[in-house]
Amino acid sequence: KVKSLSDLPGVGQSILNKLIEAGYSSLEAVAVASPQDLSVAAGIPLTTAQRIIKEAREALDIRFKTALEVKKERINTKKITTGSQALDGLLGGGIETRTMTELFGEFGSGKTQLCHQLSVNVQLPLEKGGLGGKAVYIDTEGTFRWERIEAMSKAIGLEPDSAMNNIYYMRAINSDHQMAIVDDLQELISKDPAIKLIIVDSVTSHFRAEFPGRENLAVRQQKLNKHLHQLVRLAEMYDLAVIITNQVMARPDMFYGDPTVAVGGHTLYHVPGIRVQLKKSRGNKRIARIVDAPHLPEGEVVFAITEEGVRD
Ligand code: ADP
Ligand code: MG
Structure with missing residues (x-):
């Protein structure tokens, strides 16, 4: 073969x-x-x-397939539990492989906590909602905390040191570095096929800082688009899940419609995948809402962020 x-x-x-x-x-x-x-x-x-x-x-079996073959492939799509049954329900069972899922929301809405939780949960065996796999965590904002991985893995009965050993971590220094890391991922995944989840937290922050304003919009979109499509391709080719986060700014001056605006502009709308909006609610409660998923009904649910991780 x-x-x-x-x-x-x-x-x-x-x-x-x-x-x-x-x-x-x-x-x-x-x-x-x-x-x-x-x-x-x-x-x-x-x-x-x-x-x-x-x-x-x-x-690689890249060819025309019949719809029935597509169905059989999609039925095998695997899901990673988020730790919250409500959130899993909203997502049709959890975070899907072969798909890029965008978590967007304001500062403190729980994007990074969910990323930590999923990099732990992907390691669970299939019957417990994981993929028995490893995670790659690309951190652009320096908000990764091993302490959270330790706490979250203990809370679900995983041995913390092995759980941490199963997460490949890299801090991306700037947007070029971030793109280069993803360029090189194929090699890492070929060497370690246990990798079942790739996280980029956040996917937009470097691009936003380096290409500010309207005058840089075209270049920013172009680079970001290439980056995102590369991630989508990895998801499809290696049957793994990709999670990207995207910080959005609150717009208190807006009276009508959604008072938050995705920072990547509309770039992310053109890339296939699932978009989940996270919002702060009372205390440790958070609200999740699905935006334009091709096959999921729209709706929202409440979940919680606790010391032990993401829960109902
Ligand atoms: P975002 O990435 O969307 O900006 P985070 O995922 O960093 O937001 O969420 C931060 C929030 O997560 C904190 O405001 C707090 O409510 C919660 N959080 C972080 N660490 C803990 C912890 N150890 N125990 C309980 N809640 C925590
Ligand atoms: Mg964050």
Whole structure:
């Protein structure tokens, strides 16, 4: 069975080196490349590029499928419990694999706490609402706390040190770094297929700081879009869940409609996935609301953030 680029019939050592040098270091990267780009970047004939791309697609089973096949695949979509039955219910069972879920809301609405909780819960066995998997946590704001992982894992009966060992953590220093980390994720996931969850908390903060204002909007959208699509592709190819967070500002000057505005502008609306709005409520209560999910009914639920983690 073809497992990596070097297993493809048309790829010998010399072509393999050229592909890797050009940044096409995995089957996935080659499968979704355009023949022209690949040919130019790797310095190989167009016909060779076309052949390799075709082989990579066959190896990854990228082809037209019937709706019935799609149904069978989607039925196998797995879910990660959030720790709150109400929130799981809202999400149709939990956070889905093969999907990017955006958590957006004001400061303190619980985005980061939920990310911590899910990076622990993904480790639970299937029968307890996990995937028996590991998590990747990309932290752009420096708000990751191992103490929370420790507390949350203890609370659900996981051994805290092993739970922490199952979370790959990286602080992203700026937007270029953040994009580079995601570029390199394919390699990490191929080496450790137990990875079932990727978190980017927050996905927008660096982009917002580095490309402020209207005049930078086009560049920001373009970069962010590329980043987001890359994440969506990882979710689909490796059957894993992606969670991104997005801080929104309160707009007290607004009287009608939704008084919060997504900071990434409308960029995130164009990317497939599920959008969940989080709002502060009384005390430790939070409200979650689904926004434009393709297959979930709209609605909202209340959950709580406690010392032990996310609960009903
Ligand atoms: P966001 O990422 O949306 O800005 P957070 O996820 O950081 O918000 O949520 C912060 C809130 O989480 C705090 O205001 C507090 O209510 C709750 N919280 C954080 N740590 C704990 C804890 N150890 N015990 C209970 N609640 C906590
Ligand atoms: Mg946060």
